[in-house]
Amino acid sequence: MAAHTSQSVAKAAGDDVEHGDVARGLSRRTGSGNRTGGNRTGGRGGLRRALATHWYAWAMVTPVVLVLGVIIGWPLVRGVYLSLTDANERNVSRTIGVRHIEATYEFVGLDNYAAVLSDPVFLQRLAWTVVWTVACVSITFTLGLALANMLNRDFKGRAAYRMALILPWAVPGFVSVFAWRFLFNRDNGILNKILDGGGISAVPWLDDPTWAKFAVITVNVWLGVPFMMVALLGGLQSIPGELYEAAEMDGASAWQRFRHITLPGLRAVSMTVILLSTIWTFNMFPVIFLLTRGGPGDSTEILVTQAFREAFITSPRDFAASATWGVLILALLMIFALVYRRSLRKQGEVW
Amino acid sequence: MTTRTRGRRAPLASVGLHATLLVASVVAVFPVLWILLTSLKPAQHAITTDFVKEPTLGNYTYLLESSHFLSWFANSVLVAGVTTVLGVFIAATTGYAVSRFKFPGMKPLMWTLLITQMFPMAILIVPLYNLMGDLGLLNQPVGLIITYLTIAVPFCAWMMKGFFDTIPIEIDESGRVDGLNPFGTFWRLILPLAKPGLAVTGFYAFITAWGEVAYASAFMVGEENLTLAGGLQTFVTQYTSNWGAMSAASVLIAIPAAIFFVFAQRHLVAGMTAGATKG
Numbered sequence: 001m002a003a004h005t006s007q008s009v010a011k012a013a014g015d016d017v018e019h020g021d022v023a024r025g026l027s028r029r030t031g032s033g034n035r036t037g038g039n040r041t042g043g044r045g046g047l048r049r050a051l052a053t054h055w056y057a058w059a060m061v062t063p064v065v066l067v068l069g070v071i072i073g074w075p076l077v078r079g080v081y082l083s084l085t086d087a088n089e090r091n092v093s094r095t096i097g098v099r100h101i102e103a104t105y106e107f108v109g110l111d112n113y114a115a116v117l118s119d120p121v122f123l124q125r126l127a128w129t130v131v132w133t134v135a136c137v138s139i140t141f142t143l144g145l146a147l148a149n150m151l152n153r154d155f156k157g158r159a160a161y162r163m164a165l166i167l168p169w170a171v172p173g174f175v176s177v178f179a180w181r182f183l184f185n186r187d188n189g190i191l192n193k194i195l196d197g198g199g200i201s202a203v204p205w206l207d208d209p210t211w212a213k214f215a216v217i218t219v220n221v222w223l224g225v226p227f228m229m230v231a232l233l234g235g236l237q238s239i240p241g242e243l244y245e246a247a248e249m250d251g252a253s254a255w256q257r258f259r260h261i262t263l264p265g266l267r268a269v270s271m272t273v274i275l276l277s278t279i280w281t282f283n284m285f286p287v288i289f290l291l292t293r294g295g296p297g298d299s300t301e302i303l304v305t306q307a308f309r310e311a312f313i314t315s316p317r318d319f320a321a322s323a324t325w326g327v328l329i330l331a332l333l334m335i336f337a338l339v340y341r342r343s344l345r346k347q348g349e350v351w
Numbered sequence: 352m353t354t355r356t357r358g359r360r361a362p363l364a365s366v367g368l369h370a371t372l373l374v375a376s377v378v379a380v381f382p383v384l385w386i387l388l389t390s391l392k393p394a395q396h397a398i399t400t401d402f403v404k405e406p407t408l409g410n411y412t413y414l415l416e417s418s419h420f421l422s423w424f425a426n427s428v429l430v431a432g433v434t435t436v437l438g439v440f441i442a443a444t445t446g447y448a449v450s451r452f453k454f455p456g457m458k459p460l461m462w463t464l465l466i467t468q469m470f471p472m473a474i475l476i477v478p479l480y481n482l483m484g485d486l487g488l489l490n491q492p493v494g495l496i497i498t499y500l501t502i503a504v505p506f507c508a509w510m511m512k513g514f515f516d517t518i519p520i521e522i523d524e525s526g527r528v529d530g531l532n533p534f535g536t537f538w539r540l541i542l543p544l545a546k547p548g549l550a551v552t553g554f555y556a557f558i559t560a561w562g563e564v565a566y567a568s569a570f571m572v573g574e575e576n577l578t579l580a581g582g583l584q585t586f587v588t589q590y591t592s593n594w595g596a597m598s599a600a601s602v603l604i605a606i607p608a609a610i611f612f613v614f615a616q617r618h619l620v621a622g623m624t625a626g627a628t629k630g
Contacts, residue, residue: 050455056533060448061460063441064508071501072467075478082477094484143375150372155365163613164376170612171383172562174580175601178587179382182389182594190385222378279469286564290584304565307473311480312569319477326474333469 082323083112089317105320112324121298121306122328128213129282129302136220136281141274143221144228149262151229152236169226177290180219181206184291209299212292216300220287224280228273235269236262275340282333303329383605390598410599420600422575423582430495430578431560437496438503438556439511439549446511447537451523467505472565475501480569490576498566503556510555514548515541558608579604 085105093103116122151162168176183189184205192202205215239261247257285304288294294301294309301309303325311322391406414420449457449464479498480489488494518541526536542549564580571577574585583604586597 054452054454057448057452057454058456060444060533060537061456064445064464064504065460067441067500067504068463068467071479071497072470072475072505075475075482075501078478078481079474082481087481092481092484094481147372147375150368153368155368157369161372161376165372165379166613167379167383167609170609171605172558172608174562174564174583175386175605176382178583178597178601179386181587182598183382183385185592188594222382226379283469283471283473285472286562286580289564289568304471304473307471308476308565308569311477319481322473322477326471326477329471330474333471334466337466337469 079323079326082320083327084109085320086111087319087323089319092319108320112320113328116321116324116328125301125303125306126332128300132213132217132220132302133278133281135217136224136284137274137277139217139221140224140228140277141270143225144232144273145266147225147229148232148236149258151233165229166226168222169230173223174286174290176223177219177287180215180222181291184215206292207296209296212296212300216288216291219291220281220284223287224277228277231269231273232266235266239265271344275337278336279333282336283329303332386598386601389594390602392595394593394595410595411603414596414599414603418596418600419574419577419582420603423577423579424603426492426571426577427561427579430492430499431557433492433496434499434503434560435553435557438500438507439553441500442504442507443511443542443549444537445508447515447541449508450512450515451520452533464505464508467501468509470501476566476569479566483570489570490572495566495570495578498570499560499563502559502563506559507552507556510552511545511548514545514552517548518544554611558612561608 084107086108087103087105091103091105094101147165151158151165171179183191186192186202186204186207189205191205195201195203203211205211243261243265244257247261252260282302283304284302285308288300288302288305289308292300294305307322307325307329310318310325390410391408393405393407393409445460448454449461475498479501483489483491483494483498486494488497522540522544523536526540527533531539562580567578567580568584571581574582577585579600583597583600586593586600
């Protein structure tokens with residue numbers, strides 16, 4: 001496992017010389033690791049032996065296990081529980097000044113799930129979230145791949161282009177979203193002024209459901225391309241040049257070289273960045289929230305912003321409904337990750 | 352490898368390459384540049400299309416003197432800084448342990464670390480909000496720091512595992528031969544070598560907390576308690592749009608991050624994908 005994956009990582013890192021050693025070191029490591037991990041626990045003596053062998057490893061992971069248990073595990077359990085209650089801002093326990101008010105919400109079983117799932121709103125949100133995710137990831141990947149291919153050549157000014165193209169990644173996301181809001185401004189934004197100069201009437205970028213969808217996708221693609229590009233560029237640089245030379249000798253066209261050398265060479269990196277990018281986009285709260293607040297109306301609301309809206313924007317704050325949306329979102333992501341992993345396994349990818 | 356195409360590209364293809372890259376670069380840079388230019392315009396010209404008109408630093412003086420920008424900045428530095436230090440500190444030994452040892456419980460731990468990274472904030476935000484409300488930590492930096500650790504700890508552990516993996520196992524072995532126990536090996540040999548990795552991990556944790564919007568918007572209210580992500584929202588609301596102040600604040604927020612980022616980005620990608628591909 002180790003040798004294979006670390007090689008694919010070496011490709012991802014675009015730093016093949018150094019990482020070649022690592023791959024070797026790693027495969028040796030897991031060899032010895034298997035030996036120490038070999039003695040399976042069996043009975044009391046086995047437990048003692050396991051403790052003697054593994055106590056330092058367990059001690060080292062203790063801080064993380066504790067922290068994760070307390071600040072993720074416990075809230076997660078509570079979140080699932082809240083989704084089975086009728087909790088809202090009026091009946092949860094809270095501290096106002098020195099006065100502590102006890103919780104009075106009640107267990108209602110699966111009522112919240114029934115309510116959310118039978119409401120057409122859920123399917124609408126889900127459909128738009130899927131469209132949003134697929135559109136963003138596919139456009140970002142295509143642009144990132146195209147730009148990475150262009151930058152993977154030797155020419156004057158390459159470093160300058162690279163620097164310019166990375167800029168959207170360097171600026172904090174919420175700042176960029178505000179910058180775009182300024183550009184998209186209906187009356188005073190530069191985009192409409194430019195269109196106006198060309199004799200085209202103003203486009204209601206953020207005030208029309210369809211244009212707003214277009215706008216949020218544009219901004220998210222703009223934010224996402226640099227990461228894609230840099231990761232894929234690293235992958236491209238780790239493909240041995242001899243392969244291309246050999247293909248050229250055999251008379252392969254540029255397209256054939258791209259199709260049969262570049263794409264297979266980028267497989268490992270692509271799988272990783274597509275998975276990451278899908279999860280990030282699916283959960284992309286700031287772009288939607290800061291650019292359109294889910295609007296106009298609710299046309300750009302994705303699942304996570306909907307969950308946020310239930311708990312923090314609508315009045316009274318409906319914590320139970322928000323928790324229900326949260327659990328459903330998590331379930332969807334888990335299913336996605338499992339399906340993705342299984343399909344990779346089927347294709348012989350070890351991950 | 353890179354010399355392969357040199358001199359063989361047709362002039363037309365070369366022009367096409369430069370044209371495409373130029374357009375892409377303009378698209379990438381323009382929004383940022385436009386904000387920079389806007390921040391230098393006096394308020395009455397903020398929405399004009401002139402590139403520069405009567406440049407002034409008025410927006411910046413307004414921002415620093417008449418708004419809560421400095422307290423937002425201090426809040427953000429405090430929250431993101433403490434989150435980073437705690438996150439790296441808590442996660443370092445775990446990153447090392449999963450990189451070097453095979454032990455019962457390792458696989459579930461790795462899966463947990465991976466899965467928690469794809470957790471939507473939607474699942475944790477309500478219970479955490481109620482928890483903080485119970486503890487009286489809403490509107491307090493401490494509450495936000497604890498919340499951000501839910502993101503930072505799993506992330507730092509993954510990323511540091513990736514960096515520890517790049518340190519040859521021979522170094523550990525030599526330490527063991529010299530009689531160091533695993534803690535000694537980690538502390539005296541590996542940690543000093545992993546410093547660049549720790550720095551990059553910390554930097555990433557920092558900008559993640561620096562740019563977080565959802566928790567900050569929900570947990571912090573009251574003008575002077577906000578972090579930058581919340582504060583910036585107050586300039587442009589349904590009712591007011593102070594684009595001048597917004598753009599000046601954007602520039603002040605973006606510049607330090609951007610400069611640092613450009614230097615660190617090569618390592619950032621390496622770390623991200625390294626952590627992500629090793630199952």
